[in-house]
Amino acid sequence: MRRKTARRITAATAIVLLPAAGILTTAPAGATTAPGCAGLDQMKIPASVMSLPTSGGQVTSTAVMTSVVSGKIVQYCQVDADIFPVDHTAPAIKMRVALPYGWNRRAMMFGGGGYDGSIPDVTENVPFGPTNEPAPLARGYATFASDSGHEQSPTALPSLDGSFGMNDEALTNFAAGDALKKTRDASLFLLRNAYQEQPDEVYFAGGSTGGREALDVAQRWPTAFNGVISAYPAWNNLxxxxxxxxxxxxxxxxxxxxxxxxxxxxxxxxxxxxxxxxxxxxxxxxxxxxxxxxxxxxxxxxxxxxxxxxxxxxxxxxxxxxxxxxxxxxxxxxxxxxxxxxxxxxxxxxxxxxxxxxxxxxxxxxxxxxxxxxxxxxxxxxxxxxxxxxxxxxxxxxxxPGEWLSRISYLSTIEDRNNADLRPFFRAGGKLVLLHGAADELVSPRSTNDYYTRVRTIVGAQETDASLRYYVVPGANHANFGTPAFAASWDSLTALENWVEKGQSPSNPVVADANHNRTRPLCAYPEWPRYRAGDPNSASSFVCAR
Incomplete structure (x- = not known):
């Protein structure tokens, strides 16, 4: 049985305002798993429901969608909204929420990539996700994401437009991660209004920039998410x-x-x-x-x-x-x-x-x-x-760097998300699954090794092992891009659910190669899979070694 996590829904989310604002104070007896889509159209999102400064927000469109997600036909309410900046010259945060019919009372936020600038696909799977298991939306999750506070130029290469950095609010929304909490708070406000109930669990998953964002939410807002999947994280971005x-x-x-x-x-x-x-x-x-x-x-x-x-x-x-x-x-x-x-x-x-x-x-x-x-x-x-x-x-x-040294030093304070003291997150019950490909060509796995070692040093081995697992996947590259030697495929989400909701930590996980018919043991760092005997395409023929 899943535990309720009302303590993780902050006061900023559950604040009482006038009924005209459409804010629910508690989940009424009429809670449902079918979203009230029409009632969300053009709904205003009060600034008071977000714990960081904004000028509020508003739903810009709603639509009932029917899509094939992970081979399943899924019906859901797609809600697009803007979160307005404090600085009128800054761009709005554009966000999207997918509210499924048959909601499982869980929510999942997705992180972005590169310089962000577009809303991640809310029907997608988690990084290094399984090819034989449904994506979160197809499992019944309400999913949400944002462009992190700016839209990239249509002429730019994907996720390679940094022009928003000219504006301070847009910069901190992206680099410091402020847009993450604003998006989370606004999305849960819409979710509560759609289902007349708050979620039992809220998760986050992201890779690369999204992996940094995953670590950022655990570092900065330790009670905002129950569990986090961080893959190939660019945590020390500067x-x-x-x-x-x-x-x-x-x-x-x-x-x-x-x-x-x-x-x-x-x-x-x-x-x-x-x-x-x-x-x-x-x-x-x-x-x-x-x-x-x-x-x-x-x-x-x-x-x-x-x-x-x-x-x-x-x-x-x-x-x-x-x-x-x-x-x-x-x-x-x-x-x-x-x-x-x-x-x-x-x-x-x-x-x-x-x-x-x-x-x-x-x-x-x-x-x-x-x-x-x-x-x-x-x-x-x-x-x-x-x-x-x-x-x-x-x-x-x-x-x-000469004249640019002071600016570099300032940027390091918002781009290096390097607080390895995860004790507040762990002690609030949060669990973290950390993944990196050993052959990553864009974000070094050695960097994630360093972050993990820092966490163990600060938090202690016992408390770290109780709440964090770090796996390095041999042969896997950045985001399974192109034709990697090993295209990692593992159901980290089910592993995280079992850990958060049932207290069952990951045990002897196996990762598949999505491009070849083979499996390997997923070894907890610093271990690696050593061949001992038998079929070289089977995980059972390997042992995790140091």
Whole structure:
């Protein structure tokens, strides 16, 4: 039986106003699992129901939808609404709520990705979600999400428009996560009015920027969500941006950028050298910490670029820098001092379309064929740092930022969501499932290793193990994008439900490869799956090892 969680519905959500405002003070006897869709149309959302400053909000449209979700026909009420800013020059937060017929009295908020700028698909599954189980909406969840407080330009590449950073309120809505709580509060207000009842449980799931947002809600509002799924989280966003800027400078140097042929050479060489370190050859590096590939074995004669079959000295230096920690020689206000580098010498693939490092060296202006992270840096310099859309991002040196140091330090306070003291969340009953692919080419899994270690240090091993599980998936990349060596598929949501609602912690989970007919044990970090004997496509043939 699921426990009621009325204590998690804050006073800001349950505040009593005049009946004309449409706010419910308690769940009446007529609570239902069928949403009152028509009654929500054009409903005003009072500013008082949100715990952070806004100018209120309003429903802009409602529609009864019938869609196929996870192979099931689902009927739901789609509610679109705007949350109005305090600063009249800032954009509104655009949000969407999906209210199913046959509501299971649970709610799920989805996080975004990149610079956000669009409302995530509220019919989607959780990150690394199972291919053989329904998405939350198809399970009967009410789902909701927002664009985090700005709409990206229709001409921009998906999630790569940072122009909203020119406005302070829009910046804090996105980077500091203020839009998350505003969206959560407004969505629960609409949900209560639709069903005449509050949800028993409220969950959050997101990956990348959404993974940072997932950690942010646990850090900042420990009673707002019962459980959180955070996948490949870009939690130390400013730290990673500084590393990306450093790499942009290196890769822009003459002959330093390894083109697609060189990227293929490097990846194949790493796999060949490290694949069998886990006991079986399966094109997956399951023990990346044991992989110490030296790119100098691919050196061209005399270090000059003589073709696709070798790396020049400049390319070896660039690949080594990409795979190594970047430390900056000055303090920033968040307290971060370094970013651990990317695992390109232990199994990551630079060639991943869009999310990899691209086919073109960074330049000014930044080519759209450069990697996602390099374009992310370019947008950040133009709109977050200098607030000059014409600024040459390659002119900013993260090792010696000069006049920009104070601004970098300020931005670290809102972009590095690095409070590892999760005791308030855990002691409120919250549970956290943390996931990362070992071959992530955009957000380093080493960074999440660091965050997890910080939590254990601050919270303690026993209390951490009681409320947090962290899994690194060998061969999995960023968001299963392109054709990863291992396309992770695991029903983390059911595992989280059982933990939160029944007190049953995850036990011996198994992750499937959605692109191949094989499974692996999902090992809690720092363990990894080592082959022992039997069918190499079966999880039962592996044991979690240290």
């Amino acid at each position: 730290a990673e941006i500084l590393d990306l800027g450093y790499l942009a400078q290196i890769l822009s140097q003459p002959d330093a950028f390894p083109g697609p042929d060189k990227q293929t050479l490097l990846y194949n060489s790493v796999i060949s050298a490290c694949d069998g370190l886990d006991g079986v050859k399966d094109n997956v590096v399951s023990n990346p910490d044991a992989c110490h590939f030296d790119p100098r074995v691919l050196r061209c004669p005399d270090g000059a670029d003589t073709g696709p079959g070798c790396l020049s000295d400049a390319q070896i230096a660039a690949v080594t820098a990409m795979s190594s920690p970047f430390r900056w020689p000055y303090p920033v206000a968040s307290g971060e001092t370094q970013y651990p580098g990317f695992p390109f010498l232990s199994g990551s693939d630079m060639r991943t379309p869009f999310l990899g490092f691209g086919t073109t060296a960074p330049a000014n202006p930044m080519p759209q064929t450069s990697g996602y992270g390099l374009q992310y840096w370019d947008q950040w310099v133009k709109y977050f740092l200098t607030r000059d859309p014409n600024y040459n991002s390659l002119a900013v040196d993260p090792r010696n």
